[in-house]
Amino acid sequence: MITSSSNAQVKNVIQLNTKGKARSKQGLFVVEGIKMFREAPKDWISKVYIRESLYEEGSWKQELESVPHEVVADAVFRQMSDTMTPQGILTVLRQPHYEWKDIAGGDAPLLVVLEDLQDPGNLGTILRTSEGAGVDGILLSKGCVDIFNPKTIRSTMGSIYRMPFLYLDNMTKLMEKLKEEQICTYAAHLKGKNFYDQENYRGKTAFLIGNEGNGLSEELSEMSECLIRIPMAGKVESLNAAMACGILTYEASRQRRNA
Numbered sequence: 001m002i003t004s005s006s007n008a009q010v011k012n013v014i015q016l017n018t019k020g021k022a023r024s025k026q027g028l029f030v031v032e033g034i035k036m037f038r039e040a041p042k043d044w045i046s047k048v049y050i051r052e053s054l055y056e057e058g059s060w061k062q063e064l065e066s067v068p069h070e071v072v073a074d075a076v077f078r079q080m081s082d083t084m085t086p087q088g089i090l091t092v093l094r095q096p097h098y099e100w101k102d103i104a105g106g107d108a109p110l111l112v113v114l115e116d117l118q119d120p121g122n123l124g125t126i127l128r129t130s131e132g133a134g135v136d137g138i139l140l141s142k143g144c145v146d147i148f149n150p151k152t153i154r155s156t157m158g159s160i161y162r163m164p165f166l167y168l169d170n171m172t173k174l175m176e177k178l179k180e181e182q183i184c185t186y187a188a189h190l191k192g193k194n195f196y197d198q199e200n201y202r203g204k205t206a207f208l209i210g211n212e213g214n215g216l217s218e219e220l221s222e223m224s225e226c227l228i229r230i231p232m233a234g235k236v237e238s239l240n241a242a243m244a245c246g247i248l249t250y251e252a253s254r255q256r257r258n259a
Helices: 008-018 020-026 034-039 074-080 100-104 120-133 150-156 171-180 218-223 241-257
Strands: 028-032 045-051 069-072 089-094 110-114 137-141 165-168 184-188 205-209 226-229
Touching: 008 020, 008 028, 008 045, 008 074, 008 089, 020 028, 028 034, 028 150, 034 089, 045 074, 069 074, 100 137, 100 165, 110 120, 110 171, 110 241, 120 137, 120 150, 120 241, 165 171, 171 184, 171 218, 184 218, 184 241, 205 241
Parallel strands: 045 069, 110 137, 110 205, 137 165, 184 205, 184 226
Antiparallel strands: 028 089, 045 089
């Protein structure tokens, strides 16, 4: 049992929770909580850490039998945790890797393209919402927040395990690739000619969502095939990025269900 906060494993988990470079270098990330442990693909699991008092409850000894694990003294576990009220179980996982065919390999893929999103909660909510709406994958600019940020992971509520994604170095080349694949690109934009519910999303579709403060860049806006807007009442100019993504993807989901 780990009883000291100076233990190398404890220090490493804290690094993985706080530093994106450590996550990237080791190819690992951390999830917390019972639900996130139980939903985790078993072949992703590197190691599980469980609080001593929780380990003594119920059937945890049997449940953890098939995975590498360490029991941690309660006081030390609190230092490892990234949450205010830890449930008592923390899982270190190998980062998944996806290819283009994992995201856009279907007959009529529904994609979300994110440019320079900065808020980890927004990104996590977009993953969760996208899974619910039937999105096939997420494409992110390299300027987006780290998808393995603990705040992002918590916001996904498990969708990180099921939603394929790719970070891309060159968004111009991505737009060219989407056009080559005949995937129609719709940019959420204040200058949109039509409202979002006036377009047809039953074919190959990609929704473009921009940075929270600046919106979509002019370059990507100009390369998009269609600018669309969400109608606004009152003095509201735009919606939260995750909310906008939800409205657009669920409209596509509605159209496809009624096709």
